[in-house]
Amino acid sequence: MASSSTTKITIPTSDRIGIWLWGLVVARYSFGRTLQSDGVRDW
Helix, strand or coil: CHHHHHHHHCCCHHHHHHHHHHHHHHHHHHHHHHHHHHCCCCC
């Protein structure tokens, strides 16, 4: 039971990379939309 409680606190590296990738995709998408609204289409 101790191992299961520690896994909830510590995030595996694979999940951490996945979260980073999702964050980058969302940030790039939202930033690209703001640039599009400003007239910059090539992103």
